Amino acid sequence: MRTIVTTLGTDRVRRLRATLTVLLAAAAAGYVPFYFAPFQVFQLTMVLLYAVALSGLNLLVGFGGQISLGHGAFFAAGAYTAAVMLDRHDTGHLATLPVAAAGCFLLGLGFGVPALRLRGLYLALVTLSFAVFLPPLLKRLEPLTGGSMGLTVEKLQPPAWSGLAEDQWTYFVVLVVTTVALLLARNLLRSRVGRALLALRDNESAAEVMGVRLSLHKTLAFAWSAMFAGVAGCLYTWVIGFVSPDSFSFVLSVTLLAGLVVGGLASLYGPLLGAAFVMYVPSVSQDLDEAAPGVVFGLLIIAVMYVAPTGLAGLPGRVRGLVARRLPRPAAAPDRTPETGSPPDARPEPQAGDGPFATPGPADPAVVDAEPVGAPPRTEKE
Amino acid sequence: MSVVTDLLQQVVEGLGSGAVYASLALALVLIHRFTGIVNFAQGELAMLSTYVAWQLVASGMPFWLALPVTLAVSFAGGMLVERLVIRPVQGAPELTVVIVTVGLFIFVNALAGLVWSFTVKDFPQPFPDGGLYLAGVRLDWSTLGMIAVVAVVMGLLYLLFQHTSIGLVMRAVAGNPASARLSGIRVGRVLMLGWGLAATVGAVSGVLVAPVLFLEPNMMGGVLVYAFAAATLGGFDSPVGAVVGGLFVGVAETLTGAYVDVIGADLKVGVPLVIILAVLLVRPQGLFGRAAVERA
Numbered sequence: 001m002r003t004i005v006t007t008l009g010t011d012r013v014r015r016l017r018a019t020l021t022v023l024l025a026a027a028a029a030g031y032v033p034f035y036f037a038p039f040q041v042f043q044l045t046m047v048l049l050y051a052v053a054l055s056g057l058n059l060l061v062g063f064g065g066q067i068s069l070g071h072g073a074f075f076a077a078g079a080y081t082a083a084v085m086l087d088r089h090d091t092g093h094l095a096t097l098p099v100a101a102a103g104c105f106l107l108g109l110g111f112g113v114p115a116l117r118l119r120g121l122y123l124a125l126v127t128l129s130f131a132v133f134l135p136p137l138l139k140r141l142e143p144l145t146g147g148s149m150g151l152t153v154e155k156l157q158p159p160a161w162s163g164l165a166e167d168q169w170t171y172f173v174v175l176v177v178t179t180v181a182l183l184l185a186r187n188l189l190r191s192r193v194g195r196a197l198l199a200l201r202d203n204e205s206a207a208e209v210m211g212v213r214l215s216l217h218k219t220l221a222f223a224w225s226a227m228f229a230g231v232a233g234c235l236y237t238w239v240i241g242f243v244s245p246d247s248f249s250f251v252l253s254v255t256l257l258a259g260l261v262v263g264g265l266a267s268l269y270g271p272l273l274g275a276a277f278v279m280y281v282p283s284v285s286q287d288l289d290e291a292a293p294g295v296v297f298g299l300l301i302i303a304v305m306y307v308a309p310t311g312l313a314g315l316p317g318r319v320r321g322l323v324a325r326r327l328p329r330p331a332a333a334p335d336r337t338p339e340t341g342s343p344p345d346a347r348p349e350p351q352a353g354d355g356p357f358a359t360p361g362p363a364d365p366a367v368v369d370a371e372p373v374g375a376p377p378r379t380e381k382e
Numbered sequence: 383m384s385v386v387t388d389l390l391q392q393v394v395e396g397l398g399s400g401a402v403y404a405s406l407a408l409a410l411v412l413i414h415r416f417t418g419i420v421n422f423a424q425g426e427l428a429m430l431s432t433y434v435a436w437q438l439v440a441s442g443m444p445f446w447l448a449l450p451v452t453l454a455v456s457f458a459g460g461m462l463v464e465r466l467v468i469r470p471v472q473g474a475p476e477l478t479v480v481i482v483t484v485g486l487f488i489f490v491n492a493l494a495g496l497v498w499s500f501t502v503k504d505f506p507q508p509f510p511d512g513g514l515y516l517a518g519v520r521l522d523w524s525t526l527g528m529i530a531v532v533a534v535v536m537g538l539l540y541l542l543f544q545h546t547s548i549g550l551v552m553r554a555v556a557g558n559p560a561s562a563r564l565s566g567i568r569v570g571r572v573l574m575l576g577w578g579l580a581a582t583v584g585a586v587s588g589v590l591v592a593p594v595l596f597l598e599p600n601m602m603g604g605v606l607v608y609a610f611a612a613a614t615l616g617g618f619d620s621p622v623g624a625v626v627g628g629l630f631v632g633v634a635e636t637l638t639g640a641y642v643d644v645i646g647a648d649l650k651v652g653v654p655l656v657i658i659l660a661v662l663l664v665r666p667q668g669l670f671g672r673a674a675v676e677r678a
Contacts, residue, residue, distance in 0.1 A: 294492020
């Protein structure tokens with residue numbers, strides 16, 4: 001009750017706050033390429049691009065509840081679409097984006113149909129074997145894809161009027177595409193489609209009874225999600241200017257899923273955090289050992305699943321909840337006093353709710369669902 | 383060499399690699415029977431066991447002594463993995479469990495790279511060179527050996543499950559954990575035992591395949607996909623199905639690689655994908671599996 005009143009009261013403050021946050025973020029994002037060195041700007045560009053792929057995967061895994069271990073394949077499809085168009089047909093960069101998006105949407109639609117009959121584990125199996133199959137297929141289609149040598153294409157070049165360096169121009173282009181993509185994902189989830197997906201994830205039968213069309217929405221979720229991965233792949237070609245089958249091995253698919261889980265499933269900010277994680281953890285730990293990123297990734301994924309199923313994005317909320325639960329409730333204190341005379345083995349009742357057993361078990365599904373869709377990690381409710 | 387002999391030769395080679403897929407699929411099926419989990423890290427655990435064997439042999443231990451030591455280590459390792467990694471998420475949603483095993487996959491893979499580096503290592507061939515000829519078909523000792531080892535493993539598992547009291551307890555847990563617990567069985571320990579067994583069977587597949595593929599941390603990635611296809615084909619809850627499926631997948635892979643020019647050697651990994659898709663679309667429970675009946 002108290003929460004509701006507070007929420008209503010802070011509605012205007014909240015809107016003001018949101019506007020301010022957006023303005024600040026925009027200012028920071030605009031300032032960044034002029035402050036950092038080209039290599040760091042490049043890294044930030046890669047973070048943005050991964051965020052697009054992760055937000056697509058999030059649609060499928062976080063909100064749709066379907067497991068894909070093959071999103072690297074859609075990423076590769078987008079990247080190769082762009083590379084082949086640039087290399088063979090010289091279409092210019094902008095034209096490749098809609099083609100990659102539409103192509104991957106259709107590819108995802110094609111995959112979504114068998115995915116309807118495959119639940120959970122089996123879908124993971126099929127997408128995994130697809131991801132393993134793709135690199136050799138790309139090598140085989142040599143006349144088109146350049147075989148195992150890959151394709152080298154022109155990177156994005158800044159137009160003369162902008163007066164920007166190559167890395168800065170690329171950054172801004174990717175920033176625009178990423179912003180549009182993330183907004184699209186956000187609005188998609190707040191629409192009829194998003195609500196239908198959530199309902200299906202939480203209880204398929206109940207959702208169907210309520211009139212949600214299961215087959216349509218599950219297939220579409222796959223298609224949307226593949227489209228985002230394809231767009232990210234297209235951006236990848238723009239930024240790197242080189243594609244080869246070995247860049248899109250099975251490891252990429254696993255890394256994407258890992259990044260999403262660590263960043264936060266079913267959260268709108270999770271993909272951004274996860275993308276930063278995917279980009280920076282390898283580059284930082286690579287100095288120690290070639291294998292260090294994998295060790296860190298693997299351990300973190302397992303640890304996140306145990307202690308924070310909501311990922312980095314959900315961490316602040318969880319910590320607050322935990323602290324609130326540990327602190328003694330003021331109203332409960334007087335009730336407890338008369339019971340102190342009872343025998344020691346009769347455990348005072350309120351303790352059961354306050355003790356360590358009350359903390360949500362590892363991977364408690366209810367906790368994931370408890371995060372309201374689209375709401376930022378709530379920090380205003382002190 | 384006539385067409386028929388050539389075909390038979392290919393079938394024999396397929397059965398050889400099928401034996402490896404069968405033993406990894408057997409490990410997958412064991413774990414699925416006990417815990418309802420598909421362990422994506424199974425191949426990597428097998429790879430780690432193979433490294434243990436390699437280390438023992440490299441430090442001067444004869445192969446046939448190193449093997450039982452490796453299997454014992456794998457057994458203990460499998461139990462440890464169940465207790466430390468899987469138990470905390472037992473009963474959690476499928477997505478959580480899959481992600482945890484994927485995390486384990488990444489971790490084990492990198493761990494092997496960290497300890498033994500990513501350079502390819504030569505693994506000793508336990509079986510003698512040469513072979514025997516039967517109606518013009520060459521049967522390598524190594525192929526025969528692989529099939530024999532898988533047959534022995536299969537036989538031992540059958541004896542364990544059907545003719546020992548511990549096997550009875552394990553079947554009880556696989557059949558109905560709740561009832562098993564109520565009748566006084568320590569379900570947790572049995573699950574640990576199941577994972578230990580699976581890791582041991584997986585280790586056998588790793589040791590068998592290492593001389594052929596050469597030992598490196600990513601060795602089992604491809605094998606895992608074939609084993610998935612084998613387990614899907616046979617049915618994820620049928621050990622017999624896993625073996626039959628493994629042999630079938632092995633033969634199918636070799637034959638398509640040899641006779642279908644479009645596929646060739648490099649696209650053979652598409653075969654398991656097609657098998658998995660076809661089985662799941664036509665008969666999702668697999669050849670030997672039972673269809674799960676669910677109340678919505």
